[in-house]
Amino acid sequence: MRFSEETRVSDLGERGVVDLLMGLIGESGVNLLPHPDDAVAVKLNGRVLVFKTDMFAASTDMPPMMSFYDAGWKTVIMNISDLACKGAIPLYFIYSMGVPRDFKLVDVLETVRGIRDAAFKYGVKVLGGDLGECKELVISGFLAGSCPSGRLMPRRGAKSGDLLAVTGCFGLTAAALETFIRGLKVDEKQLQLFKNTLFKPEARVKEALALAECGAVTSIIDSSDGLLESLLELAKVNNVGFIVEELPVCDHVREFAEMFNFKLEDLVFRGGEEYELVITLKPEKLEDAVRAVEEAGGVLKVIGRVLDRPGIFYEGDNGRVELKGGGYEHFKNDI
Amino acid sequence: MRFSEETRVSDLGERGVVDLLMGLIGESGVNLLPHPDDAVAVKLNGRVLVFKTDMFAASTDMPPMMSFYDAGWKTVIMNISDLACKGAIPLYFIYSMGVPRDFKLVDVLETVRGIRDAAFKYGVKVLGGDLGECKELVISGFLAGSCPSGRLMPRRGAKSGDLLAVTGCFGLTAAALETFIRGLKVDEKQLQLFKNTLFKPEARVKEALALAECGAVTSIIDSSDGLLESLLELAKVNNVGFIVEELPVCDHVREFAEMFNFKLEDLVFRGGEEYELVITLKPEKLEDAVRAVEEAGGVLKVIGRVLDRPGIFYEGDNGRVELKGGGYEHFKNDI
Numbered sequence: 001m002r003f004s005e006e007t008r009v010s011d012l013g014e015r016g017v018v019d020l021l022m023g024l025i026g027e028s029g030v031n032l033l034p035h036p037d038d039a040v041a042v043k044l045n046g047r048v049l050v051f052k053t054d055m056f057a058a059s060t061d062m063p064p065m066m067s068f069y070d071a072g073w074k075t076v077i078m079n080i081s082d083l084a085c086k087g088a089i090p091l092y093f094i095y096s097m098g099v100p101r102d103f104k105l106v107d108v109l110e111t112v113r114g115i116r117d118a119a120f121k122y123g124v125k126v127l128g129g130d131l132g133e134c135k136e137l138v139i140s141g142f143l144a145g146s147c148p149s150g151r152l153m154p155r156r157g158a159k160s161g162d163l164l165a166v167t168g169c170f171g172l173t174a175a176a177l178e179t180f181i182r183g184l185k186v187d188e189k190q191l192q193l194f195k196n197t198l199f200k201p202e203a204r205v206k207e208a209l210a211l212a213e214c215g216a217v218t219s220i221i222d223s224s225d226g227l228l229e230s231l232l233e234l235a236k237v238n239n240v241g242f243i244v245e246e247l248p249v250c251d252h253v254r255e256f257a258e259m260f261n262f263k264l265e266d267l268v269f270r271g272g273e274e275y276e277l278v279i280t281l282k283p284e285k286l287e288d289a290v291r292a293v294e295e296a297g298g299v300l301k302v303i304g305r306v307l308d309r310p311g312i313f314y315e316g317d318n319g320r321v322e323l324k325g326g327g328y329e330h331f332k333n334d335i
Numbered sequence: 336m337r338f339s340e341e342t343r344v345s346d347l348g349e350r351g352v353v354d355l356l357m358g359l360i361g362e363s364g365v366n367l368l369p370h371p372d373d374a375v376a377v378k379l380n381g382r383v384l385v386f387k388t389d390m391f392a393a394s395t396d397m398p399p400m401m402s403f404y405d406a407g408w409k410t411v412i413m414n415i416s417d418l419a420c421k422g423a424i425p426l427y428f429i430y431s432m433g434v435p436r437d438f439k440l441v442d443v444l445e446t447v448r449g450i451r452d453a454a455f456k457y458g459v460k461v462l463g464g465d466l467g468e469c470k471e472l473v474i475s476g477f478l479a480g481s482c483p484s485g486r487l488m489p490r491r492g493a494k495s496g497d498l499l500a501v502t503g504c505f506g507l508t509a510a511a512l513e514t515f516i517r518g519l520k521v522d523e524k525q526l527q528l529f530k531n532t533l534f535k536p537e538a539r540v541k542e543a544l545a546l547a548e549c550g551a552v553t554s555i556i557d558s559s560d561g562l563l564e565s566l567l568e569l570a571k572v573n574n575v576g577f578i579v580e581e582l583p584v585c586d587h588v589r590e591f592a593e594m595f596n597f598k599l600e601d602l603v604f605r606g607g608e609e610y611e612l613v614i615t616l617k618p619e620k621l622e623d624a625v626r627a628v629e630e631a632g633g634v635l636k637v638i639g640r641v642l643d644r645p646g647i648f649y650e651g652d653n654g655r656v657e658l659k660g661g662g663y664e665h666f667k668n669d670i
Contacts, residue, residue, distance in 0.1 A: 003440050003441075005439070005441055006439070007439070007440040007441070008436070008437050008438065008439060008440060009434055009436060009437075009438050009439075009440055009443060009466075010436040010437060011440070012440065014466050014467070017440065017443060017466055018464070018465070018466050020440075020444065021443070021444070021447045021464060021466070022463070022464075024444060024447055024448065024451065025447065025450075025451050025461050025463075025464070026451075028460040028461065028462050029460075030427075030460055030462075031460075031462045031463065035463060038463075038465070039463075040427070040429055040462035040463045042426075042427060042462070044380075044382065044384075044481065045379075045380040045381065045382050046380065047379070047380050049379075049384075049479070051427065051429055051462070051477070051479060052429075053388075053429050053430065053431045053465060053475065053477050054431060054465055054467075055431035055432075055433055055465065055467045055469070055473070055475060057433050057467055057468060057469040057470070057473075059468070059469065059470050060467065060468040060469070061467075091377075092375070092377060092386065094375055094386055094387075094388050094477075095388065096388045096389060096390035096475045097390075098390055098392050098473060099344055101343070101344060101345040102343050102344075102345060103343065103344050104340070104341070104342065104343060104344075105338050105342040105343060105344055105346070105347065105352065105355075106338075106340055106342070108344060108352060108356070109355065109356070109359060112356045112359055112360065113359065115360075116359065116360050125363040125364075125365055125366075125377075126360050126363065127363050127365075127366045127375035127377070127386070128357070128360075128366065128370060128373075128374075128375045129353070129356060129357075129360070130353070130373070130388060130389055130390065131344075131349050131352055131353050131356070132349070132389075132390045132392055132395065132396075133392060133394070133395040134390070134392040134394065134395070134471065134473060135392070135394050135470045135471045136469065136470045136471075138390070138392075138433060138469060138473050138475075140388065140390060140431045140473075140475030140477075142386070142388050142429075142475075142477040144384070144386060144479065146379065
């Protein structure tokens with residue numbers, strides 16, 4: 001990568017910059033989840049500890065209708081989803097929050113209520129928090145978790161012939177965002193569903209832990225950047241491709257696409273802020289994996305296969321098409 | 336504390352708001368360093384793990400002459416100092432960084448070089464980092480450390496009759512800041528000293544660990560908010576007061592005060608961004624503590640005593656005076 005004194009972070013995008021930074025830092029030699037995994041893990045006293053930090057900044061991560069409570073909630077979910085996705089039990093949460101000096105006290109309190117409630121829902125203890133001054137609301141969450149030895153699930157490991165599976169449907173957050181941004185008219189029930197989808201996301205913790213225990217997973221990522229972006233990332237890390245043969249979509253999204261003339265594939269593949277698990281697994285372990293996730297109260301749907309060549313393909317009614325990038329990435333000018 | 340819909344965080348100040356937030360969250364029941372300690376600790380597998388997060392925001396924490404390298408460096412030191420201060424060995428560091436989209440790539444790289452080098456100096460492994468978009472440079476550091484059982488040193492524990500001691504001199508950062516802000520003329524050697532003091536702070540890790548091992552400490556805080564603010568905080572937490580009988584000051588600061596007509600006590604007590612340890616200890620353990628710190632390569636100086644009544648007093652050549660608050664606190668309008 002060539003760059004000059006004048007190169008801006010937006011010229012490279014988040015991933016490009018993070019790649020450079022990790023090269024600068026170098027591998028620690030003790031991290032069991034090295035870059036490009038997005039959490040870290042170390043052995044300590046015969047246990048594997050997993051750490052995750054993720055930052056929420058209002059100017060980037062807070063759409064117009066989101067409340068401060070939702071912002072706090074989402075910060076916790078972002079961290080829990082990434083950590084659980086590695087097979088770790090989320091345990092302890094602390095945060096650093098920055099706000100402008102004229103920020104309303106009640107809004108700080110609401111933010112922390114959101115943090116508290118989201119953590120409580122997943123049995124995570126909030127141990128403390130720090131407050132500082134910043135030009136905008138910034139919440140930096142830190143989560144520590146624990147993982148029995150041998151149960152870590154990294155991004156690296158998918159092989160040609162593995163199955164591709166997900167823990168739920170896609171497209172609802174994209175439909176919700178389009179509704180709010182464009183002011184589309186939907187009925188009250190749908191509006192409530194969209195609000196919940198977008199502002200009260202849930203993390204697939206039980207599903208992830210069940211999968212970690214059954215040993216079927218060869219690679220895993222959460223879909224917070226959208227299904228397509230998640231597939232592109234897994235493909236890049238593992239030097240493989242994917243074919244999607246079943247569109248993981250629910251009736252709500254189908255109806256929405258028809259009603260407002262959206263392309264169904266765009267809603268499903270190019271959304272984001274969804275916290276489903278996207279996994280590859282050994283075909284012979286499929287039954288075990290499905291049963292494990294069902295026993296945990298979730299669902300696991302096979303939607304395709306891992307290919308030995310690059311590219312993300314969707315095989316729909318109109319034949320096979322290749323899907324090109326364009327999910328959400330910080331700083332990328334073309335989004 | 337009464338507040339309305341219109342109350343701003345600046346009406347309460349950082350500590351007031353954090354007190355409210357901790358009330359909202361409630362005690363977790365598992366944190367061995369409950370509020371108002373500024374790191375948290377949990378037992379896991381017979382070991383005590385200590386976690387710390389602290390955020391650096393450019394608009395608040397970055398004086399004009401500070402480089403991006405220094406900003407990264409300082410973020411790590413802030414976290415290491417607070418964690419080591421609890422008696423924990425700092426081990427693993429991760430960070431979330433937010434920058435504007437037109438931020439220069441070379442400046443991001445410099446920031447991370449500062450992070451890397453500061454961590455390396457203290458044997459801390461940087462395991463990873465996350466990058467996001469924000470209105471200004473924000474670096475949120477997270478540090479994990481480990482502490483043998485029984486060695487945690489909390490803020491709470493000082494008793495009347497205990498001695499008050501510090502690990503170094505005070506006033507150099509205040510002198511440095513005044514020099515840079517007012518453009519005072521000092522010689523090249525002094526300028527270099529001031530720059531190092533302000534922009535390449537060190538954390539008293541060896542000293543803290545030696546103190547934790549010798550068991551002499553009854554309460555401890557690092558002086559990042561200034562000596563007086565640290566004493567006020569320890570006094571409040573422990574319901575005691577302090578009398579300072581020896582001014583912990585070096586010749587550089589004495590000369591500076593004389594040359595530019597500053598009140599020596601103001602420089603010593605009302606500075607900040609110093610990372611000395613401020614401790615109370617059992618008088619009968621003084622020799623052990625001094626020896627332990629010296630063997631670790633540091634110094635420990637007794638500067639006063641713990642009183643059984645409130646107030647911070649300084650007994651100088653002109654008799655005893657009471658020192659009132661006014662160190663640095665986020666959001667406080669009167670600073």
